[in-house]
Amino acid sequence: MNKPCILICTVGTSLFQPNLEALKKDLADSRIKPEYRPLAEACQRGDWPGVAQALHALPADDRVCGAEINSIASLVEKEYIPADCGLFFLHSSTDKGRDIAAILKDYYLNKGHALVETVEVEDLQDGDPKRFRTKGLRNLARNVCRIVRERSAAACAINATGGYKAQIAVAVLLGQALGIPVFYKHELFSEIIAFPPLPVAFDFEVWMRASGMLYDLERTSDPVPASTYAEEWQETYESLVERVPIDGQDYLELSPVGQIFHETFRERFRTDRSQVLPPRRCKSIRPGWKKMPAGPGSTRKWKSS
Template identity: 35%
Template sequence: MRDHVICTVGASLQNNIVRGLVFGEEAKRFYEEDRLSEISRILRKQDDPLNNRNFGAEINSMASIVKQGIVDQRETLYLLVSDTTEGEKIGKILKDYFKENDHELDFKNVHVVKVEGLNDSDEFTFRNKGLRNLIREMAKYARLNRERVVINATGGYKAQIAYAVALGQALGIPVCYRFDRFNHMVELPPLPIGLDQKIYNENKLIFTLLDAAGELELSEFLKVIGWKSWADVPEKMKLFLDRVHIDGKDFVALNPMGLIYAESVEWDYSAIDHPIFYSNREPEEKLVGFEIHGQKVVKQAYKIIEKLVELPWINSLHLTGSSEKSSGSSIRTLVQDGCLKVELFTEKGALYMKAYCRYRSDRFLEAVRFKVEKVLSENI
């Protein structure tokens, strides 16, 4: 069943609004005054979102997706907008429209996701930050519901469309696109082939490091990997890397295709067993807030707490809350907001903690979560 849609968003609706010719001067004035809910109201009064080009590419294409039965139900819609004032405005208008309308295009949940750096006013930022973040955001939401998601790549920059298609193929997710002259979607089903795992297996430290750090100064990158110069980097690996010059220094990062490849392979969490990922703090220096409250529970669970701060990846462990209500012995962990949340339940009560690491990418924290759960399961 497909009931989640990741939709790239462009400027076609905005162009129709600001010209004042399609929806009238009133809509143009509402847009300029940031009365965006009024524009959503005007859109709801328009007829035939499938064929009426006034709605813009996003609404036209979503109408096609629903009519063709590409989604079985309308559960969640992610609107990926550009890092511009216009992108934020159009995102709000579309969110209001897709939350409530009479055209059977309403979704239970609608999220607007601003893609940092996705702004064509600066070519360098667009290429080296915007496109990478676009892939990261699409991949993040695709991973949450891989069997239930479809990518609508109709709106946005042409580069967005190309990388959305490539990511869909890599993850085995269908991608849809609507051409201007047609009122139906062209569905690109995932190919029944996978990308070669061998390159990752031979270079897993590189992928893990750059996925975690985002970008790294070239000299540090070469030192960690053990190469003397850029010339030592294998050509097949360079296909997945960008080398960029910023403020007089060279940096290296996974390029968009490198990020897509990284999403397609099976990751080996043992790759974080390298000193580059370790904290330089002593275990006793990592504890924050444990002297404030929950002393009975802290005392009972102190051996487990010691085990946690002994893990080399944890830079600090914060006690954010506690309860003396007994609820048995169990654990719960969750990667969220750049940290690892750890909930520890004991016979004396519960401790609520947040573990922070040197790197905060979701995939790196998932690897740390795997290590933490192993320690907790052995000691609880």
């Protein structure tokens, strides 16, 4: 079986806190080990290219290097990915996230990876839990799906070691939906573990019925009144949305699961629409029936006249 040549990595802040913060304290207390001095001094100066260079001098499995470097080293050692694979680092919408992503980019370019890209995930931050849940995780799913769509599922894998713990659940679900492996390394694990794709799938028929609502919710950043979809509502839609009470009324936003569900089938509809839709001109489906608009957003394609 071919190895994935593209690794999509979530990015956390363990490199800064506690790792580099502890080294800076040791430097101030004159207790720093010689091999860590260049790293601590570069961090103290805020010299991120210097930090990347100092990290390059350390073994990649040294815990000081942080979750992302440790886990990628384990993936290479276990031969899950090529040593020079392409890397996408999906980082939080925070200063620390941007700084660590910049360090990782310099580090892996210096190691000879031809493709290393950083992607800021809008609203993925820890200052506003509601925004993190309703928008940040959705944007994470959207960005992962975009990369997989551009590079192909067969070429991709996800490393969900870095970042917020909620990202692990989203990453595993993405792996199942897109048919790609997901990897994770806890700091106490001696090696990385894989969550291989399982023989389960989302229901395409549910997406066809709910697609109009899903397109509506994805296009807007504001909650939509739940009453808009009251007539066509089904219990299976509940996991696809977040209910938001406003002035005593229920409003809906797309949930992270809904975003994954929608991204998965929207792409399938693009590629398989000729097998999904009835023929353009077909007058003999049923006597006395006429064709209604079909495709995403339409729950009924034929209506009795």
